[in-house]
Amino acid sequence: MSYGRIFPLWRAAAGPHWDAYVDHAFVRGIADGSLPRAAFLHYLVQDYLFLVQFARAWSLAVTKAETMEEMRHCAATAQALLEDELALHRGICAEAGIDARMLDAAEERPANIAYTRYVLDAGHAGDFAELLAALVPCVLGYGEIGRRLCTERRDTPYRDWIETYGGADYQALCDKVGALLDGAVTRRLGRVPQDAPRWPVLCGRFTTATRLEAGFWQMGLEP
Numbered sequence: 001m002s003y004g005r006i007f008p009l010w011r012a013a014a015g016p017h018w019d020a021y022v023d024h025a026f027v028r029g030i031a032d033g034s035l036p037r038a039a040f041l042h043y044l045v046q047d048y049l050f051l052v053q054f055a056r057a058w059s060l061a062v063t064k065a066e067t068m069e070e071m072r073h074c075a076a077t078a079q080a081l082l083e084d085e086l087a088l089h090r091g092i093c094a095e096a097g098i099d100a101r102m103l104d105a106a107e108e109r110p111a112n113i114a115y116t117r118y119v120l121d122a123g124h125a126g127d128f129a130e131l132l133a134a135l136v137p138c139v140l141g142y143g144e145i146g147r148r149l150c151t152e153r154r155d156t157p158y159r160d161w162i163e164t165y166g167g168a169d170y171q172a173l174c175d176k177v178g179a180l181l182d183g184a185v186t187r188r189l190g191r192v193p194q195d196a197p198r199w200p201v202l203c204g205r206f207t208t209a210t211r212l213e214a215g216f217w218q219m220g221l222e223p
């Protein structure tokens with residue numbers, strides 16, 4: 001239920017920043033249906049550009065991995081983003097009247113640039129664990145949001161979005177990422193990673209990425 005052993009520790013270390021992300025006004029608007037459609041579409045366009053950069057970040061993780069299992073996981077995630085998720089996004093945008101040309105011409109907002117390039121820099125400057133620390137708030141935060149909103153079962157036009165992230169497939173992916181994270185951190189920092197000198201650095205990467213996720217929601221509210 002908590003996506004492994006390391007995630008709950010980093011989540012706690014992020015303090016109020018975590019709730020500011022997973023309980024942001026944008027998320028509440030998705031939950032109760034009050035989020036204006038224009039804000040959701042604006043978010044979707046930016047999210048498309050975001051996912052392109054995330055495919056680059058997971059590809060970078062392949063080069064930073066130390067085991068075949070780590071490599072396979074990251075390569076599969078990059079592949080899934082490039083082959084499935086981006087096509088899915090194009091489909092949702094097309095239904096909403098945003099065609100491929102508009103998507104390709106869209107300009108990245110500063111909050112989007114800040115977040116994605118921060119993650120890529122965490123990977124370039126640091127090792128696999130540092131890159132994962134910057135990557136997991138995205139994956140597991142959406143898992144936590146989806147799971148919570150799914151149980152609320154409120155009437156909202158954003159039910160599809162909620163069920164994508166609250167559904168069994170996405171929750172299984174979150175468990176896998178949690179296991180990857182536990183293995184990667186134990187391998188590099190030992191059995192008691194909290195005592196390792198690098199622990200605060202990893203917590204810092206996680207917290208900053210979490211703050212940038214909240215900034216991404218905020219950008220969504222300001223079309």
Ligand SMILES: Cc1ncc(C[n+]2csc(CCO)c2C)c(N)n1
Binds near residue numbers: 050138142
């Ligand atoms: C701003 C933003 N944050 C998180 C996600 C969720 N997400 C991003 S990549 C991915 C697959 C594995 O990395 C998932 C689930 C999103 N779409 N947009």
